[in-house]
Amino acid sequence: MHRPTMHDVAAAAGVSQAVVSLVLNGNHAGRASERTAERVRAAAQELGYRTNLQAKSLKTGVAEILGLVGDEVATSPFSGMMIKGAQDRAWQDHHALLTIDTGGDDRLEAAAIDTMLSHRVRGIVYTAMYHREVHVPDAALDTRAVCLNARDLDERVPSVIPDEVTGGYEATKVLLEAGHTRIGIITIHDALPAAVGRLEGYRRALAEAGIAEDPDLVRPGTGMQSDGDRQTRALLALPEPPTAIFCQNDRTALGAYQTLTAEGLRVPEAMSIVGFDDQDVLRDFFLPPLTTVQLPFAAMGSLAAELLLSGETAPEVHRIRCPLVLRDSVAPPKGS
Structure with a gap:
């Protein structure tokens, strides 16, 4: 089965392959009109064209992927919203989120980080199931890294924790x-x-x-x-x-x-x-x-992804406010 190429998109849209590359990479401002860009995107969608992320990562040295490594993030009832917050923020910048649950196994954690570095991820969110203090593995520092729901004891990367x-x-x-x-x-x-x-x-x-x-x-x-x-x-x-x-x-x-x-x-x-x-x-x-x-798990996950995407590397501790949810279990003291 023939997979559509950038050349096919260019032919369908009536533009050069260079214009297709600029539009699909979001770099067409000042080089191609928005009308042309819409024509290119429509042709790509109709043909079912997908960007070759592997080739792109080889060219730029980074893939449009963020990694998330956690001890029990896939099984904890707390962690779903952290992952969703990070995933939603990553997707705003057209990045995918690669998540690996290590179950607290140090060998699996090392392998997970190595796998993510092999995929040339843009950064790694190092996540804990519950709020605690951690030492971020040295290997994770081969790319951008941020702690989520944990504070980096070595103060080498940003940390996002609840207040x-x-x-x-x-x-x-x-x-x-x-x-x-x-x-x-x-x-x-x-x-x-x-x-x-x-x-x-x-x-x-x-x-x-x-x-x-x-x-x-x-x-x-x-x-x-x-x-x-x-x-x-x-x-x-x-x-x-x-x-x-x-x-x-x-x-x-x-x-x-x-x-x-x-x-x-x-x-x-x-x-x-x-x-x-x-x-x-x-x-x-x-x-x-x-x-x-x-x-505030969703807000924490979103900020962790934001820090990676923005390139913020200062080892600051970001404390996220925990909202008070008022329901029906509080009343004045009896007899007051």
């Missing part, structure tokens, strides 16, 4: 503004940047409101639903229980909901709850719907 501190601050602030002054918090994996940042935001909001932190109200967890159950029971058992709880993720909040229901306590009449993440797989399990802080 956990502001998210924790706004989660606590919405409870303060509803009139709560005794606010519990159930944390997640204390060593993680997400846990540290969200706790810092909680403390900042309390300090701003002139409320001293009560250590009894800060309950450790690991982000599991069972921790929400266990630590909500511990908070309820205090001589002076809180009137609201900030759960550092939605799974913990689900455990808190279930405990309160088992104890005959209604949300938000007896206890206000705020979560974090806005996981769509959990959203329908909350009655009433949960007020939470959304992780």
Whole structure:
């Protein structure tokens, strides 16, 4: 079967092969009229012509492809929107996104990066399933690289992460503004940047409101639903229980909901709850719907791709605001 060539497009459009090349590469401004360009694009579409990306990459030294390498990005419920955000931004500049999930296997990661470099990708998005600190492999620095949902500990490439501190601050602030002054918090994996940042935001909001932190109200967890159950029971058992709880993720909040229901306590009449993440797989399990802080995965993915496409290489940390999603789990304290 004959594959249409640039020569065929030129003949169909009645122009030279050089004009076809300029138009299809987006470089015709000032060299060919828009009317001519439209004729060339129409001929290419009718003939089913496709640019030879391999030949183009050999000529320019770079392909119209961005690479994305992640530990468990294809299997995590969090990662789909990161990939979509990066893919949509890449597509705006007519780039494809080549994604490889390594499953945390260092050998597969090395092979993935080598494969992407062999394809002459324009840059590599080095992605983590959850917000953490990483060392970007040296091999990835053979092209442009950016960290996504992770901070580069070596400060060699840009990093795009959620603004956990502001998210924790706004989660606590919405409870303060509803009139709560005794606010519990159930944390997640204390060593993680997400846990540290969200706790810092909680403390900042309390300090701003002139409320001293009560250590009894800060309950450790690991982000599991069972921790929400266990630590909500511990908070309820205090001589002076809180009137609201900030759960550092939605799974913990689900455990808190279930405990309160088992104890005959209604949300938000007896206890206000705020979560974090806005996981769509959990959203329908909350009655009433949960007020939470959304992780901005699509915006993060989009910015990571933008940094690669623009050639921005400064090792700056870009913190993306986490929007507060107001639903029905917050009300003034009972009796106020």
